[in-house]
Amino acid sequence: MTEPTLVHIVDDVPELEGLDRLPMVLVLDGFLDAGNAAARAAQHLVDLGESRVVATFDVDQLHDYRARRPPMSFVRDHYANYDPPRLVVRLVRDTGGTAYLLLHGPEPDIRWEAFARAVRTVVQRFGVTTVVSMGSVPMAVPHTRPIAITHHANNAELLTGESPWRGELRIPSSAQALLELRLGEWGHDAMGFVAHIPHYLAQLDYPAASISLLEHLEIAARLTVDLSGLRAEAEDREAEIxxxxxxxxxxxDVVAALERQYDAFERAEDGGNSLLATDQPLPTGDELGAEFEQFLAGLDGPDEED
Known part of the structure; x- marks a missing residue:
């Protein structure tokens, strides 16, 4: 029995003919996007200039509508303006006119292996040379320190920075992570960056992290991105905080405690000790969550003076 087609690819894309390199940027909204950092970075790439869709995934085969209900409008006495989820590949050009692809949209809820095979079809059809993903996770770090980035790749030669982690970590998987693993098994280069977001800002837009992700993308994919708009957003958010x-x-006081902890870990790393030393454990999200409920409420409150 033939497997249902998950991706529909545009047959004629003359702009991609004869290119010696073609990076594809990957951002899947949902699990791996604390502070909306990766999704905001992807949207910034789309907003910078013209783009067109060159491949579309059949979201009906991948999306759990009851878990993530798409928004729609109710206008007086009727339903209108349904916003369906879209998972697409766009042909985009950077500030210097260099062509690249951007695969973005909601992370598939099901059929991850089939999704990975569909992405492989896109990679092979368009001759993608490297897939570069962006993501973000909440961490017990203060916003007053540089944003840490975890580098990862299915080919060690692609790594552009030193990993802060030692040994093996067991983590929840994601479609994005599985895709990198599978692409490596199929002989396709894939790499990515994960920004560490202050836990207390994980539910807010944090454009400073989007900037950091895009700066790393520029180096890895050899692209040029105008970050001026995002820098203005980041300055406004910083002033608000x-x-x-x-x-x-x-x-x-809690932020100051995080600063002391962060600096202690930095000193430990400089001295050759592990970031995950057992005598200096990172606090869990639950331990920090209670202290920052007021923080989130204060930033999103309707009355700025209150």
Missing amino acids: TRYLSANEDVA
């Missing part, structure tokens, strides 16, 4: 901390001493 600073105002809130100055008015909430208890929350500021």
